[in-house]
Amino acid sequence: MFGTLNNYLNGVQRAWSGQDGQTVASFVSLSDKHIMNRNLYLQNPESAVERQLDQPIDEIVSAHLKVLYYLGCEPRGYMEAYKHQTQCTQAVVKMLQLLKEENWCLPIMYAVCLDLRILAQKCEEEGKSSKPGEILEKAAECLMGCFRVCAADNRSSDEDTKRLGMLTLVNQLFKVYFRINKLHLCKPLIRAIDSSAFKDSFPLAEQITYKYFVGRKAMFDSDYKAADEFLSFAFQNCSRRFPKNKRSILIYLVPVKMLLGFMPKKMVLERYDVLQFHELACALKEGNVRRFDDVIQKHEAFFIKCGIYLLVEKLKFIAYRNLFKKVYLIKNTHQLDLSNFQSALEFVGEEGITMDETHCIVANLIYEGRIKGYISHVHNKLVVSKQNPFPPLNTVS
Amino acid sequence: MTEFVQGTCEDMCPQHEIKLRTKEHLLHFFERKQGEKNVPGIVVKSFSRSAAGIKTPRKSDLRTPRALQKTVEYLLKDILMDKRKPLCFVYDFIFDRLRCVRQEIVMQNLDTLTTISLLEPTIMFLAYCRYRLCTEAVDNFDPAICNQHLQECLKKTLCCYDELSLQDERPFTILMTKRRSFIESLYQLFNLGSYEALQRSLKVPMNFRDPIFCTAQQMSLEMYRRNYYKVMKLMEGLPHILAAIASLKLPVLRRELYQVFSVAYNSKNLTVPIKWLQTGFLYSDRGSVVNDCKYYGVEAQSDGESVKFSKAAFLCDRNPINAVHEGFVEEKLQKLYLPEVLLLKKF
Structure with missing residues (x-):
């Protein structure tokens, strides 16, 4: 589309002097059409670029053209391309530092940082690093360079501050940290955003991504109420035009909700193709402890891949509670023989359950407030409260 | 490099x-x-x-x-x-x-x-x-x-x-x-x-x-x-x-269970046999059960056969007791020739 290198550089220079961040960004983005132009694939573009472009954009463009060169090689030189994208990002840091009290250049940073992360991911997939996660970790350090400049920009006015760019960077960093399993590194970033005055004025799309990751983080920290809040916000605000994203959110929201005592509707699960949870919910509702284990086993790979295996394992108490409630409803008395519970467990197919273990399972449920009552060891009986002996799951936390 | x-x-x-x-x-x-x-x-x-x-x-x-x-x-x-x-x-x-x-x-x-x-x-x-x-x-x-x-x-x-x-x-x-x-x-x-x-x-x-x-x-x-x-x-x-x-x-596990039991078996008159706790909690002798119970505020009965759990009496701010040598572990370790095991030549 640009024809010669000259045309391209003229375009960049025009946008740059017009302070059109968006357009400059597209000129250095790897998802723009100009990357199809083979005239731009240059191994040593410095002299030509420096002749036509001002500082500091020249350095960014030079690095970008080198990235294009290596990506155009046969076979693709991802590792080399990634190295030059790192240089490109470092040049962006310099640009941010030079352009004091203005933020029109933020889109350039967004574009370059996004490509850096994607290239790093690509290199990891190719198995180019000696240790898995090493390249992504380096990329995160590089992104942190941008983040520091943005976070420190507190002298500019509210419209011109680079702090508005923080959330986009934080989301990029989250993506890296979740992928390399370094969740503890998220904490300072969360603190930075939470204490930011712009918390609610960031673009909605970025806010959704942010809440999605913060929700997952809360989930891993076993703070399920917070996880529910964040993930629900993300799910409700995420547009229907992005069913894949909605599905990703749902995969975490559903088990969190279940843990809090809300069972999902089949229709929603069907729409987003996560019926695995429906099977799980059915087993729980039935109180079929054995089937619950079987469902987990059946979808083990799915649960592990999503990182929710341990969370769904935690749901087992619901199956016990529902099973014991059934026993109560059948027996229709307030003094229940514990051997009835044992038989129920055996009936659904739990093997080798002893009386002692039955005692302990019931004791745990009482302790957690899921059954109201007490056990008499002498009579081997559970005595349940006359009122509401099995409180609804969502009322007990 | x-x-x-x-x-x-x-x-x-x-x-x-x-x-x-x-x-x-x-x-x-x-x-x-x-x-x-x-x-x-x-x-x-x-x-x-x-x-x-x-x-x-x-x-x-x-x-x-x-x-x-x-x-x-x-x-x-x-x-x-x-x-x-x-x-x-x-x-x-x-x-x-x-x-x-x-x-x-x-x-x-x-x-x-x-x-x-x-x-x-x-x-x-x-x-x-x-x-x-x-x-x-x-x-x-x-x-x-x-x-x-x-x-x-x-x-x-x-x-x-x-x-x-x-x-x-x-x-x-x-x-x-x-x-x-x-x-x-x-x-x-x-x-x-x-x-x-x-x-x-x-x-x-x-x-x-x-x-x-x-x-x-x-x-x-x-x-x-x-x-x-x-x-x-x-x-x-x-x-x-x-x-x-x-x-x-074990000390942590036992402490948690004592706490759970203090709620589940909470009663003014009903008791739980010591023998049952001893096997379930892997104690080698009755004395250790009584000691631990006393430490956490679980009341031993005068007959020496049972204890009484009470939600109110349980001392939840007590830290778990320090670990000790357990009978069932000692038994397993007794028959070992250590160097062989520590050098992972025998399992």
């Missing part, structure tokens, strides 16, 4: 250090010849912190992988079985010398296989002593430091396993597979119920999941789900060192 020095010393201690320590009267009890002061017998290189101002070690000051292997074997066989001194004294010596071995692994950047073969016995030694010395006074044995080193060695070894699995051209031998399963199980039990450890257990390749590993994994999962009773039940079936490491968690 930094260049790593490759050691050339084929002995357990470089000549240079033997001379220096003999001259400075720094020979350890176990290093003197027939107890004579300042006459070196078998000397083992001691740990010294790398710090600013200390020169990079010379080739001749670092040991070859073979010498390191020999050192580990000597320490865990000859020194460990030396009964002239109490175990905590022996522990201090071996701990220091093994720490030096670990330091050399890092200094020389030894390959994964060598690292694993040196670290595995170190882990076994630390794990064994962590249990065996748990009743010592803090002056004699610091459990926190032992824990920290054990965790470090475990994590480093697990990383090495992962690395080895990635370069799959060299398959694990049967013995190596067995050793890895054992160490992976030990990691699970040492970190019982921890999210991080459980997450790892899900990614352990199938061929390393022997029945013992599966038990360890299930125990960790049950701990995570707070099904403490099941954890204890499974603990009984573990082999020697694994049972020992797991048993360190």
